Amino acid sequence: GENVEQHPSTLSVQEGDSAVIKCTYSDSASNYFPWYKQELGKRPQLIIDIRSNVGEKKDQRIAVTLNKTAKHFSLHITETQPEDSAVYFCAASIAGNEKLTFGTGTRLTIIP
């Protein structure tokens, strides 16, 4: 089955700087890669996703890039703000499979 590794496990950045979280996946048949944000005590919520036919996707201050050859994808957050502090999870889904496999999460802390 699919295996997703996520790095780093914790990340602290100064407010206004950029943050990058990286994930690698094992199965080249994976074709859907979402990112979830989980605030303390809340449910994970989808913030952006990308499919394998696209190399990059942006939504305001967040972007995701995908390198199918290297089997890795990354979340980029620019101009970070205190409300960006949360745990972020990447995930991957194999084509034709309804299951999502999640990474172990990155705790992002924005330092004011």
Place this chain on the structure above:
Amino acid sequence: DAGITQSPRYKITETGRQVTLMCHQTWSHSYMFWYRQDLGHGLRLIYYSAAADITDKGEVPDGYVVSRSKTENFPLTLESATRSQTSVYFCASRAGQGEKLFFGSGTQLSVL
């Protein structure tokens, strides 16, 4: 989102007791999932269901039982609770393969 609800929000039980966690969705999504969240492990899939009366094991199914007699409900039962099952449990649903996954608000379960 209000479309997927879990109950109870918090539960304390003792080892050996049977516990059932409830999940209800109003979107008529075909797919439903149960994940457990533990520090250092991220979100791990326990069981999932592709439709009513169709269920399958995930990554960590031992000690759990599920049923899906109706599309909108997907209860998770711990037949004889153990301390290692202390965790936060999230129910989730999605309309189809490759579609967005939506989470419930979670159940925090403590087994004493």
